[in-house]
Amino acid sequence: MKVAAIQMVSGISLEHNLTQAHELLDQARHAGAELAVLPEYFCFMGARDADKLLIAETPGLGKVQDFLSDTARELQMWIVGGTVPLATDDPSHAANASLAYDPSGRCVARYDKIHLFRFHDGQQGYDEAAVLKAGERPVAFTLTDHAGHDWRVGMSVCYDLRFPELYRQLQADILLVPAAFTYVTGQAHWEVLLRARAIENQAYVVAAAQSGTHENGRRTWGQSLVVDPWGVVLAQQATGPGVVLAELDPVHLAQIRQRLPALQHRRL
Template sequence: MKDSLAVAAIQMVSAASLERNLAEAGALIAQAADAGAKFVALPEYFCFMGKKETDKLVLAETEGVGPIQDFLSKTAQRHNIWLSSGSIPLVTPDPARVFNTQLIYDPTGKQIARYDKVHLFSFARGQESYDESRSILAGDAVKRVDTPVVNLGLSICYDLRFPEFYRALGVVDLILVPSAFTYTTGKAHWETLLRARAIENQCYVLAPAQGGVHENGRRTWGHTMLIDPWGEVLSVLPEQAGVVSGTIEFSRLLEVRQSLPSLSHRVL
C-alpha cells in the first residue's frame, strides 16, 4: 500500500506576457520541488491571462508541440516531479475557439494524460459579464488517471459546480481543480464547493488558483487549497502568487472510507 505523497499547488496572478508567466511558474515550481513536493499542480491558464478573451487564440498549441508544452515537459523532468499544467490553450477544429486543456506529465517529462474542460462558465451581473463559449470549445468526456503514485480525477474550474461529473470519475485518491474563479463567485461559493466535492467523493482535493488583480482588470478569488477527505482545509493561500504544500496520507483515505462507507452505499 502507498504511504504518502507530498503535493503542492501553485497560485499565480498571471499576466498578458507568456514569457513572464513561464518564468514565474518555473520559479514557484522549483520552490515547491525544493521543499519536497513530488506532485505539483498549476492553476487554470497559468501561462496567459490576456486583455481580451480572444487573445488566447494566438498562443494556442497543437498537442505535443509548442513552447508552453516544452516548458512543462522540461520542468517536470528537471525536478523529477509529476506535473499538472493547470490549463493551457490547445487548437480545435474551430479557428475562433480553443480547448481549455489540462495535461499531466510524469517525472521523465512525458505527457501521460489530457483533459479538455467540459463545462463552460458564463455569468452576468451588473457590469460583470463572462461567457467562455465565445472563445472555448467544450470537451466531451471525464478523465481519470491512475498513476504509480496517485489515482487522479481531472477537472477545471467551472466543472466544480457539477457533482455528477465527479461521480463519473469513480473512486480516486485526489481530485484536481485548477481554477481562475472570479472574485464574486469565489467569495460566495469556492470553499463550500471544494469541501463538498472532497466530502462526497471521500478523497483529497487540490485546487490551484489564480488569485489577485490581473492586467486586464479582472480580479480572481485565489484561496488555493488542499482539502482532506473529511472536508478539512489543510492549507490555504488567500491571494497573490505562492505555493500551498501538504501531504496526501493514504491511510487517511482508508480511515475515512471505512468509518463512513458512503461510497459503497450509493444506489444510483
C-alpha cells in the same frame, strides 16, 4: 505524498508567466512535493478572451507544452499544467486543456474543460463558449508515488466544480481543480464547493487558483487550498503568488472510506 497547489497572478506576457511558474514549481520541489498543480490559464491571461486563440498550440507541440515537459523532467516531479489553450479543428475556438506530465516529461493525460463558464451580474460578464470548445469526457490517470502507492487522480477545471456528477464518474482518490474563479463567485462559493466535493467523494482535493488583479483588469479570488477526504482544509493561501503544500496519506484515505462506506452505499 506531498503535493503543491501553485497560486499565481498571471498576466499578458507568456515569458513572464512561465518564468514565475518555474520559480514556484522549483520551490515546491525543494519543499518535497511529488505532485504540483498549476492554476487555470497559468501561462496567459490576455487583454481579451479572444487573445488565447493567438497562442493556442498544436497538441503535442508548442512552447508551453515544452515548458511543462522539460520542467517535469528537470525537477523529477509530476506536474499538471492548469490549462493550456490548444488548437481545435475550428480556428475560432480553442480547447481549454489541462495537461498532466510524469517525472520523465511524458504527457500522461489531457482533459478538456467540459463545463464552460457564463456569468453576468450587471457589471461584469463572461462567456467562455464564445472562444472555447467544450470537452466531452471525464479523464483520470494513475500516479505512483515514491513509496510505491498508486493514486487515481481525477482532472477537472474551475467551473466544473459546480457539477458533482463529473466527480462521481471520476471515482478518484485525488481530485484536481485548477481554477481562475472570479472574485464575486469565489468569495461566495469557492471553499464550500471544494469541501463538498471532497466530502461526498471521500477524496483529497487539490485546488490551484489565480489570485489578484490581473493586467487585463480581471480580479480573481485565489485561496488555493488542499482539502482532505473528511472535508478538513489542510493548507491554504488567501492571495498572491505562492505554494500551498500538504501531505496526502493513503492510510487516512482508506480509514475514512472504511469508517463511513458512503461510496458503497450509493443507490443511484
